[in-house]
Amino acid sequence: MNTGDEMLATATHPEPLIRAIDVAAPAARDEASTTTSSIKIDTEHVSIMYGEKVAVRDVSLQVQSRSILALIGPSGSGKSTFLRCFNRMNDLIPGASVQGAVHLEGENVMDSDVSVVELRRRVGMVFQRPNPFPMSIFENVAYGPRRRGMKDRRKLEELVETSLKRAALWDEVKDDLRHKSGLALSGGQQQRLCIARVLATDPEVILMDEPASALDPVSTLRIEELMRELRQAYTIVIVTHNMQQAARVSDVTAFFTMAEDRAGYLVEVGPTGRIFTRPTEHLTEDYISGRFG
């Protein structure tokens, strides 16, 4: 299978970072995707507990390779919690426990012998509030690759440039990469810097937890454009409160809501066009039409 080969190639290639970020690579990936529409992430009966409290109950869904899945639903419906189990960020929350399976290309990321460090390199994350490190723009983008042991100056420079270009930030920052702090950028630029920082670690999946909710409308549109471009090479899962945003950017939409006991669950999932025009469930229809939530 194509995905298996890709993993093998990544594992044995001397400089996997450069290869996958290479401008030619996305096109190659695209070709593969048209022939086989593979499943990137497959969750089976995922339930997440905070101590005794069930936050997410029994969610099973699949994410296609090189597509955008939007998770929508009212506050407290467990969308973000569910998103965080894809890269095991829930491990950091004391008392949180996850049941069920999350398969990344067939491998269960919940297995105890999975390296979360490796997992988080393959499944990157962009947060709600832009969170660049208080370092130069260059060092922000180079952070992931450096931690992975990349030292060669020229390779780092190349990688920083390609990552910033792919995040549509290069032209705005190329003149003060090393002198300007990431925190000196505008909110929208900061968020694109955070995306560039994730791209530099050569991920396959990018999780976005309400990436535009702290941004102005123009910056929001730029992030959305960027997501559509990145979709050609990456699998994206986005949590959003903004239904127009879900409708604009996503290929598939999953609607979550809360049960009587306040546990979040998946109501329905389907192609975005259908979910927004002909939802099967009444709850979805009510939420989308604004009657609830």
Next chain:
Amino acid sequence: MTATASQAIGRPNGPKPSLRRGSSRGSILADRAATAVLWGTGVFVLLLLGSIIVHFALAAWGVVSPSFVLSDPSDSVLGGVLPVLWNSIYMLALTMLIAVPIGILGGIYMAEYAGDNALTSAIRFAEEAISSVPSIVVGLFGLILFVDEFHWGFTALGGALALTLFNLPLMTRLSEQALRAVPQEERTASLALGATKWQTIRHIIVPLAIPGLITGVILTAGRVFGEAAVLLFTSGIGTPPHYDFSNLDLTNPASPWSPFRPATTLSVYIYKLQSEGLGIYRNQIIDGAAAILISMVLIFNLGARFLGRVLTRRLTAA
């Protein structure tokens, strides 16, 4: 239309409160009083520091000279402070060498690794308890352990270890606080990029905590410079002999570089002169020594802050 809307949600019709100041006189007065009191307190603290510095600068005028700093007590009637100044710097370096790494590592453990359990609350209790033990008692403990039990006699090492014992809790606690003050989102961002916990600590948390860590180092250093009680019984109170700085044999108690020799520091020397000095220039020597002690503390503080800025820049850039 707008009128009805504002009536529905706004304040009821009636006399509007005036925008003139009289209407909220009480709270404005309280606000001004608070501003005045806080300014006053700040100025008072500054004046206090200023007057101490000015007092000793004036008192030491004519006493402190290159030869006063660079000669032995027995060289002239006015004496000199070179050996005790050297001992203060030596003790500071030795204590910092032991206390800073342990203090920061302990702080990292407490802030990043230890959970909230019986062990950590016992550690916290011990930190507070040791910090509040009178320093003379810590000195006695050092006397019993290092001087008598270990048969070291009065040594610089014994003094440094007693000072470490005295300062480690503060150093650990301040380090822990500095590390905890780094926002959680920096940790999350680093971990989400596939950094390990140690990489996150090494490359994000510690660099960002450096200003706070430096504060810990400065406070500890100030206590080392100024401490006399702990050292009376551990590193000794005798007037030091002439030091031969070319003697680099660390095992030879005659070498000023050796940790196994008595080491009377500047503070202890001041105490000794004040309580048993008899020379006619006693008071001048005390003032001079005190001025030098204060200068050392100030130089160290400024130097540490500068070093901290350089370190932050280098650590976040690499």
